[in-house]
Amino acid sequence: MNSTIETILNHKSIRKFKDTAITHHQLDLIIRAAQQASTSSYMMAYTIIGITDPTKKAVLAEVSGQPYVKDNGHLLVFCADLHRPTKQASEEDFSQMTENLENSEHFLVSAIDAALAAQNAAIAAESMGLGICYLGSLRNNLGKVDELLSLPKHVIPLFGMAIGEPAHGPDRKPRLPKQAVYFENEYQEHDESINQFDEQMATYYQSRSSNNRADTWTKQMHRRFAKTIRMDVTDLVQKKGFNKR
Amino acid sequence: MNSTIETILNHKSIRKFKDTAITHHQLDLIIRAAQQASTSSYMMAYTIIGITDPTKKAVLAEVSGQPYVKDNGHLLVFCADLHRPTKQASEEDFSQMTENLENSEHFLVSAIDAALAAQNAAIAAESMGLGICYLGSLRNNLGKVDELLSLPKHVIPLFGMAIGEPAHGPDRKPRLPKQAVYFENEYQEHDESINQFDEQMATYYQSRSSNNRADTWTKQMHRRFAKTIRMDVTDLVQKKGFNKR
Numbered sequence: 001m002n003s004t005i006e007t008i009l010n011h012k013s014i015r016k017f018k019d020t021a022i023t024h025h026q027l028d029l030i031i032r033a034a035q036q037a038s039t040s041s042y043m044m045a046y047t048i049i050g051i052t053d054p055t056k057k058a059v060l061a062e063v064s065g066q067p068y069v070k071d072n073g074h075l076l077v078f079c080a081d082l083h084r085p086t087k088q089a090s091e092e093d094f095s096q097m098t099e100n101l102e103n104s105e106h107f108l109v110s111a112i113d114a115a116l117a118a119q120n121a122a123i124a125a126e127s128m129g130l131g132i133c134y135l136g137s138l139r140n141n142l143g144k145v146d147e148l149l150s151l152p153k154h155v156i157p158l159f160g161m162a163i164g165e166p167a168h169g170p171d172r173k174p175r176l177p178k179q180a181v182y183f184e185n186e187y188q189e190h191d192e193s194i195n196q197f198d199e200q201m202a203t204y205y206q207s208r209s210s211n212n213r214a215d216t217w218t219k220q221m222h223r224r225f226a227k228t229i230r231m232d233v234t235d236l237v238q239k240k241g242f243n244k245r
Numbered sequence: 246m247n248s249t250i251e252t253i254l255n256h257k258s259i260r261k262f263k264d265t266a267i268t269h270h271q272l273d274l275i276i277r278a279a280q281q282a283s284t285s286s287y288m289m290a291y292t293i294i295g296i297t298d299p300t301k302k303a304v305l306a307e308v309s310g311q312p313y314v315k316d317n318g319h320l321l322v323f324c325a326d327l328h329r330p331t332k333q334a335s336e337e338d339f340s341q342m343t344e345n346l347e348n349s350e351h352f353l354v355s356a357i358d359a360a361l362a363a364q365n366a367a368i369a370a371e372s373m374g375l376g377i378c379y380l381g382s383l384r385n386n387l388g389k390v391d392e393l394l395s396l397p398k399h400v401i402p403l404f405g406m407a408i409g410e411p412a413h414g415p416d417r418k419p420r421l422p423k424q425a426v427y428f429e430n431e432y433q434e435h436d437e438s439i440n441q442f443d444e445q446m447a448t449y450y451q452s453r454s455s456n457n458r459a460d461t462w463t464k465q466m467h468r469r470f471a472k473t474i475r476m477d478v479t480d481l482v483q484k485k486g487f488n489k490r
Contacts (some may be wrong), residue, residue, distance in 0.1 A: 003247070003248055004372035008368065008369055011283070016338075033250055039381070050429050050464075107253070108403065118361070136354065139353075150432050158353065161337070176329075182292075183295070184295050185301055185323075186394050217287070226342060226345075229342055230350040233353070
């Protein structure tokens with residue numbers, strides 16, 4: 001197994017960072033790595049905003065509810081950006097473009113473009129010994145984040161990423177068995193693998209070093225979906241000109 | 246610079262593969278790498294389908310319009326999967342869950358989860374000397390792909406990935422200048438970088454080894470958005486129980 005695959009398989013989300021800023025060189029490599037990801041039809045339909053202003057970090061930490069959004073080596077916000085590819089169009093051309101631009105196909109394109117770039121950034125950071133944590137929690141109040149970063153129409157925040165020197169060593173979190181997520185030629189209902197995973201997770205949650213409890217993956221998922229969350233995402237997204245048709 | 250970052254920065258989409266299947270060991274590492282990606286709230290909201298049936302490959306190649314969807318070392322289809330996390334729920338609990346499940350927040354969650362997994366797969370493959378190409382072109386006829394793979398409700402195909410031994414060595418495609426995609430603390434309109442990139446791309450398109458033409462990035466984007474494409478994605482996505490509210 002080569003060192004790249006070792007880095008990938010060794011991933012753990014880091015939620016406690018040392019009080020050391022990452023270097024300019026590290027940041028430069030992380031952003032260059034992000035940029036080299038594949039992109040749909042060459043759109044590069046994303047923008048990355050690095051947050052260095054402590055006041056802005058504090059607001060984002062409040063939105064997220066997580067202290068490591070404030071206390072880390074660097075904080076990135078990944079945005080879907082369909083504004084850049086349509087800049088410099090005449091008013092008439094632009095109004096013709098909006099039907100295509102604002103459909104759910106291009107909502108998908110920009111979200112996927114941003115995610116591919118982000119995962120390259122994550123792997124690049126981890127390959128240098130840094131830790132990362134994705135922050136979907138910025139979507140707790142997408143409108144606030146959008147305003148804070150002064151995003152124009154056709155640009156929306158999707159998620160953040162905290163980066164820095166790890167200050168803890170969490171357990172590597174198990175994944176579903178391969179049989180439950182990878183199939184050949186058609187979808188299969190592989191309940192057996194999920195049950196097996198639930199048993200494994202029951203043991204994991206009872207025995208792990210912190211926050212141990214009686215739980216399974218399936219129970220956790222059912223609790224998650226029983227709560228109605230982030231129903232306001234739709235409105236903000238559409239107000240900004242995404243996912244409208 | 247370490248070898249992982251070298252692999253990432255060296256990415257080129259490969260569109261011509263040798264007639265050699267990837268090995269079971271390579272495939273196993275690629276899927277394990279995909280599975281270790283970060284996942285929103287531990288949902289692992291994606292499924293990967295490997296296509297080995299030549300008839301199915303031929304149908305997907307027709308949908309995509311690309312010969313390398315048929316002729317490669319392996320073909321993966323990445324799907325958003327919100328079915329697995331809500332399995333085994335009682336009918337009553339499930340009907341309560343659907344409001345949350347079917348909102349655009351969870352459409353985003355599953356698309357991002359799938360994309361993070363896919364990019365890990367891509368980097369793992371490239372680190373072993375294989376080439377890859379993403380296939381957003383499967384969304385040319387999402388309904389057909391959905392049916393072909395027998396995907397249940399709350400599972401939709403998002404994109405494919407062709408993998409294999411490269412049979413050509415394309416140029417590394419330039420990216421927008423860092424100044425155009427990375428900002429500090431707030432969004433900036435960095436038109437100067439985009440103009441500079443347009444000039445660079447005009448030279449690139451005139452001088453590259455194949456398919457040379459007079460073009461710029463901005464012109465290419467404007468042409469892309471002038472055509473209305475994939476307006477049927479919305480209907481299929483909603484019919485399958487995604488992005489409904």
